Amino acid sequence: MSRSSQVNTREHRFTAERLCAFLDGELSIKDARRVDEHLATCVECQREMTQLRATVDLLRRSPVRPIPRSCTLPPSMQSEQARHRRWNTAYAVMRGGMVAVAAMLVLSLSVDTAFRTGLVQLPSEAPAASAKDYGVMAQQSEGVVVTQVVEKIVEREVEANVETELDGEAEGVVEGEPIAALAAPAAEPNSEGEAEGVSSLAVPSLKQAESPAPSDTVGAGSPQEGVREALPEASTESEGGSEPQAEALALPVVRSEQPPATAVAPAEAPAQPEPAVDVAAVQPVSEPQGRGAAWAVWETARLLLGVLVGLLLVLAAGLLWAGQKRRA
Amino acid sequence: MNEQAIIAAAQKGDVNAYNRLVVAYQELAYNVAYRVLGNSDRAADATQDSFLRGYKALGDFRGGSFKSWILRIVTNSCYDQLRVMRRRPTTPIDDLLEDDEHSSLMEDHSESPEDYVERRELDGVVQTALNTLPEDQRIVVVLSDIQGYSYDEIAQITSVSLGTVKSRLSRGRAKMRDYLVAHREQLPVSVRL
Numbered sequence: 001m002s003r004s005s006q007v008n009t010r011e012h013r014f015t016a017e018r019l020c021a022f023l024d025g026e027l028s029i030k031d032a033r034r035v036d037e038h039l040a041t042c043v044e045c046q047r048e049m050t051q052l053r054a055t056v057d058l059l060r061r062s063p064v065r066p067i068p069r070s071c072t073l074p075p076s077m078q079s080e081q082a083r084h085r086r087w088n089t090a091y092a093v094m095r096g097g098m099v100a101v102a103a104m105l106v107l108s109l110s111v112d113t114a115f116r117t118g119l120v121q122l123p124s125e126a127p128a129a130s131a132k133d134y135g136v137m138a139q140q141s142e143g144v145v146v147t148q149v150v151e152k153i154v155e156r157e158v159e160a161n162v163e164t165e166l167d168g169e170a171e172g173v174v175e176g177e178p179i180a181a182l183a184a185p186a187a188e189p190n191s192e193g194e195a196e197g198v199s200s201l202a203v204p205s206l207k208q209a210e211s212p213a214p215s216d217t218v219g220a221g222s223p224q225e226g227v228r229e230a231l232p233e234a235s236t237e238s239e240g241g242s243e244p245q246a247e248a249l250a251l252p253v254v255r256s257e258q259p260p261a262t263a264v265a266p267a268e269a270p271a272q273p274e275p276a277v278d279v280a281a282v283q284p285v286s287e288p289q290g291r292g293a294a295w296a297v298w299e300t301a302r303l304l305l306g307v308l309v310g311l312l313l314v315l316a317a318g319l320l321w322a323g324q325k326r327r328a
Numbered sequence: 329m330n331e332q333a334i335i336a337a338a339q340k341g342d343v344n345a346y347n348r349l350v351v352a353y354q355e356l357a358y359n360v361a362y363r364v365l366g367n368s369d370r371a372a373d374a375t376q377d378s379f380l381r382g383y384k385a386l387g388d389f390r391g392g393s394f395k396s397w398i399l400r401i402v403t404n405s406c407y408d409q410l411r412v413m414r415r416r417p418t419t420p421i422d423d424l425l426e427d428d429e430h431s432s433l434m435e436d437h438s439e440s441p442e443d444y445v446e447r448r449e450l451d452g453v454v455q456t457a458l459n460t461l462p463e464d465q466r467i468v469v470v471l472s473d474i475q476g477y478s479y480d481e482i483a484q485i486t487s488v489s490l491g492t493v494k495s496r497l498s499r500g501r502a503k504m505r506d507y508l509v510a511h512r513e514q515l516p517v518s519v520r521l
């Protein structure tokens with residue numbers, strides 16, 4: 001085989017592979033020139049080229065068919081789409097609301113907890129939080145359940161009650177017995193029925209107070225006074241948890257809306273000897289002092305908490321409803 | 329109203345705006361589908377399905393050529409239809425009915441009855457030849473030689489590389505040539521190879 005025919009074979013193969021692209025003008029200038037040069041000398045490639053061009057021409061001329069039916073969408077698609085968008089918007093708004101409320105809930109919970117554990121205090125407040133408080137904080141900041149906080153709240157309220165009782169008793173003439181009666185349940189502050197325990201505490205002391213003077217008259221400076229002062233607290237704080245006791249107490253009780261702060265206040269001033277059972281010893285968690293301002297913050301936070309939880313529930317219900325409507 | 333504005337309106341859910349796009353491109357879409365599928369009912373289904381899919385996926389359209397975008401959906405719908413047809417091949421009865429569709433060609437009042445007959449002959453032979461190609465090659469040949477798209481556009485529409493487009497077209501076109509040469513007596517004299 002001569003050298004020129006070898007070159008020709010190579011060029012023939014090169015051209016045959018590129019005739020299609022050459023026909024479409026999709027070759028590089030260099031390749032196109034090479035194909036062009038080979039075509040000038042190769043009859044076979046010329047014929048191939050002619051047939052391919054005729055094929056393409058024929059295909060280009062193939063008739064256009066009219067579409068048998070229109071593919072336009074029905075107007076109902078519009079409303080469906082729009083409805084979809086409305087739901088999506090409502091959904092997004094509610095989801096955003098949920099997130100916001102959840103964030104506020106977490107925030108208020110942590111603020112509440114911080115106040116209650118004494119981690120955060122008003123400038124005048126001295127005592128540093130105990131190790132136990134830090135433990136509680138750590139537990140709660142790890143996103144642990146609301147119930148814990150609620151338990152804590154109940155615990156605090158019980159303490160407040162115990163203090164109130166003690167204060168009342170301390171002022172009262174009757175000594176020894178009521179304190180002993182109080183001390184027993186107070187010694188187990190973590191038991192579940194604490195609220196009940198407190199109200200049942202109030203009952204014996206009421207009986208003791210009333211037995212010497214069954215009438216409803218309030219004698220100034222009489223032994224009953226201290227007890228009576230303490231009772232409203234017990235009945236208000238344990239509301240719902242112990243109806244029978246509350247009713248039993250009802251007669252002598254003057255329902256007061258006084259916050260426990262007033263009841264706590266005397267604790268700072270008592271000149272009386274300390275009772276046998278020290279509250280601090282029973283409940284090692286140090287109470288933040290000067291709770292007047294802090295208490296108001298707690299109460300507000302708690303109210304806010306209630307509102308937020310309500311909102312959260314409404315939003316959750318709304319979300320559920322919207323989701324079902326959307327699916328339907 | 330230009331196409332971009334129409335597309336923007338359609339993307340907001342305006343079905344009337346979208347229908348203007350449908351009207352503008354449905355014939356092109358149908359003709360691509362018909363040449364790929366070789367059956368007018370299947371082609372109409374594929375076209376309808378494509379525009380429905382297009383409406384739902386319009387949020388994904390990020391500019392560029394709407395025509396290329398909708399043709400990509402059309403080719404995907406065609407692949408789906410071809411899968412269905414492979415499972416349930418059309419009966420010979422269907423093919424006969426298809427042949428009897430005299431109204432299936434676009435009417436041209438300027439042409440003579442002879443021209444019309446010639447056009448129908450050509451239409452039939454082209455479709456038969458296309459049906460002999462593998463699906464991948466058929467789609468590329470239809471897009472390139474019947475619709476006149478560039479290699480780049482075909483690569484975009486069919487989501488394959490430029491090299492794949494070239495080789496598929498080269499092989500598909502060669503097969504078409506072979507068929508038309510072998511059946512040249514079926515072609516109108518004016519276009520015989």
Ligand SMILES: [Zn+2]
Pocket residue numbers: 011012013015038042043044045046
């Ligand atoms: Zn050659």
